[in-house]
Amino acid sequence: MAEKRTKTNKKFMLLSAIGIFMVVDSHTFTAFNLFGAFLPYNSFFMPMFIFISGYFNKVDSETKLSSYIGKKVKTLLVPYAGLSMLGFIIQQLIAIIKTGGHADPLPPDYLSYVAKRIVTVGTYGAVVEPMWFVIALFSTLTVYAVLKKYLYKIWNSFIMLAVFIALHLLAIYIAKNNSADDITNFLVPLKCMFLLPFIEMGSIYKKSVEKRHEALSGGVKLGLMFLLLLINVARTLYLPNAYDVATDCIDYMGGFTSPYIVTPLISSIVGILFWLTLVDLISKQVSESRFVNFLSCNTFWIMGLHILFFNILNCVLMAINSHIVKLSYFDADAFKSTEWYFWGIGDNIKVLYVLVGILGPLALKALYDKICAVVNKKTEKAKLIVPAVTAGILIIGVFAVASALNNKVQNDGNGDGTVVVQEPYATEDDATVTDDDPGTDNGNTGPEEETPAEDGPVLAYACIDMVYDDHGTETDYYSEFNAVYGDGSYTIKIARSDEKIISTVFDKLSYMTIKLLRDNEEADISKAVISDIKVSCDGVPVSVADNETVSLSEDVSLVEIDKAENETYDFGKMDEIEISFTVSGVVTGLKNP
Helix, strand or coil: CCCCCCCCHHHHHHHHHHHHHHHHCCCCCCCCCCCCCCHHHCCHHHHHHHHHHHHHHCCCCCCCCCHHHHHHHHHHHHHHHHHHHHHHHHHHHHHHHHCCCCCCCCCCCCCHHHHHHHHHHHHHHHHHHHHHHHHHHHHHHHHHHHHHHHHHHHHCCHHHHHHHHHHHHHHHHHHHHCCCCCCCCHHHHHHHHHHHHHHHHHHHHHHHHHHHHHHHHHHHHHHHHHHHHHHHHHHHHHHCHHHHHHCHHHHCCCCCCCCCHHHHHHHHHHHHHHHHHHHHHHHHCCCHHHHHHHHHHHHHHHHHHHHHHHHHHHHHHHHHHHHHCCCCCCHHHHHHHCCCCCCCCCHHHHHHHHHHHHHHHHHHHHHHHHHHHCCCCCCCHHHHHHHHHHHHHHHHHHHHHHHHHHCCCCCCCCCCCCCCCCCCCCCCCCCCCCCCCCCCCCCCEEECCCCCCCCCCCCCEEEEEEEECCCEEEEEEEECCECCCCEEEEEEEEEEHHHHHHHHHHEEEEEEEEEEEEEEEHHHHHHHEEEEEEEEECCEECCCCCCCEEEEEEEEEEEEECEECCCCCCCCCEEEEEEEEEEEEEEECCCCC
């Protein structure tokens, strides 16, 4: 891991650098979204990494499997274990910082839970969630090596590609036709079946296609790229929903929303070929970039640590918000509830998260390299010392400062003084919110727009709590919060295109609730009534039953939106939900006792 390298294959150097940038950008819900309107990241970028591995794979009949697998253990599993351990330590420190020193102890069965997740999903938790790919890559490369070693004499790449494609389609069929609980123990073999074709595609590209591809003129390459974009445009028009071309949850073998099991394969081929063609056009212009080379050589570090650095940034923001200056729409409670929180001040802030998610791990890797240069990196002893020293420097240097700044944070849920809504994430009637899914909490903590002065003070906020099935458990998704100035009518819209997770929410929606959350001590919503509820999906009215507003406390009132009897609307086919309702009975003018 400490070895400095200069990649000679500039095209694939750039392709891997672009791929890891897409991973980070995707996990911020696309600050840049490079060609994402035509080629969603989740339609191809994980298979593209496998394709790159296949391009460089050199397994043949002479390969010693023990040496090959041992090398993969050293280059994949050992770094995976090291970064995961570092991630776990920092995650616990972040939890302490979030709660002002009162983090909950780990449950007694935590180790068994972690062990099961590692051998099924491929990662122990949300803060290192992207590391699932390492286990999938290791298992896929190992299976491929064993097959090619013992079948090498009769190996025909095109016949094997057809076999692998059949396994790929079978894996999708199994995943689509079984519940998440039923396939949990079979996730690793299913992911192997899903990914195997792309190893062989990489090998075929290198041997039979690359020279012809590179020989195309610049105009033909531009034409090919344009054709590929048109193909995806046509596919989005043909599929029930535009985002069906993408696959959100390969780690859980879920998110296959297209009715056609061949969709992920076509999407992957289109996306990989598009970006291969683009990097072939521009790789010479960036071939001498030291930064791109360093980025490409350290995709592992970025993959494993970028979410950690998102959380480090949030710790810094929380410290600033608590002790220096109030940050508009920074919700400390929301940050405490999930590792996937993003400051809700606006979409442009996502750029900062992308930069931190990329530059943070790279800076840590540069520090690691410098330590390796000081401690003789050729010895086995150094390989054990360096990771420990690096982790110690990171923990002491960053988190000691953040902890010192936050040791006065109050534990009453609104100690930073800027919480927009009170108790929106955990009431006794809420479904369990998990930390494993970036869509559990969308981080939208502010009103959709500035409060008009003529409308008076904001008394409360209204949002739609959408409860959906997430891998066998029910999870909440909160819409943006609409300011409530008093009695009156309000409308909230949620579009499938708002962000990535909405697609999953829509497809697996169980029910919706309107929540009214008090935000002003001079208001009383305990007797408020939410009535005249109207729901339309893609402009089509949906009949809803009349429900009674329930006041959970003086701060939270809600009403569940139940479909009327005999209503058969299929939530999975809608692109936009619009909910309008009337709020009455809000009492104003109260004073603090």
